[in-house]
Amino acid sequence: MKDFVDSLFEKRKKCPWAKGRTFANHRVELESEVQELKEAIEKNDIENIREELGDVLGDALFIGMIAEEKGLFTIKDSIEEVHEKLKRRSPWVFGNETVSSEEEAIKRWNEIKVEEKKAKNKQEF
Numbered sequence: 001m002k003d004f005v006d007s008l009f010e011k012r013k014k015c016p017w018a019k020g021r022t023f024a025n026h027r028v029e030l031e032s033e034v035q036e037l038k039e040a041i042e043k044n045d046i047e048n049i050r051e052e053l054g055d056v057l058g059d060a061l062f063i064g065m066i067a068e069e070k071g072l073f074t075i076k077d078s079i080e081e082v083h084e085k086l087k088r089r090s091p092w093v094f095g096n097e098t099v100s101s102e103e104e105a106i107k108r109w110n111e112i113k114v115e116e117k118k119a120k121n122k123q124e125f
Contacts, residue, residue, distance in 0.1 A: 005075065008058070008065055023066060030059040089113060 011018045021029075033055040040048035064075035089112045091097040092105065099105045 004058070005061060005065070008062055012062075012065060012069070018062075021062065021066060023063060026059065026063055026066065030056070030063065033059050088116070 012021075013019075033052060037049065037052035037056050040052050061075060064073075064078055068074045087094045089109045090105075091112075092099040092108065097108070099108055
């Protein structure tokens with residue numbers, strides 16, 4: 001993975017197209033790749049799913065790289081944040097809670113998400 005991220009940074013430095021990418025214009029690239037991934041999933045085309053998933057991940061990392069260049073946050077920050085969110089919102093996996101069904105897991109995830117949003121909103125005031 002490190003080699004791939006390093007390659008993205010190299011492309012950003014040396015490729016005129018990559019140099020011109022911004023959050024706004026690269027969003028279009030990401031949306032296109034997500035659409036192609038959705039279509040591959042709908043067709044259950046495993047080879048194409050693998051390819052398109054890689055493209056989506058690459059575009060997401062590229063957007064993270066743009067943020068990193070601007071000093072806003074790092075790719076590592078994003079990965080660590082989603083990892084912590086996964087652990088917080090899945091206490092039946094990473095804690096001592098239990099759920100007995102898919103529906104209960106989804107319900108609990110969403111409850112925790114609402115609790116987090118309320119707590120965040122209180123901190124902002």
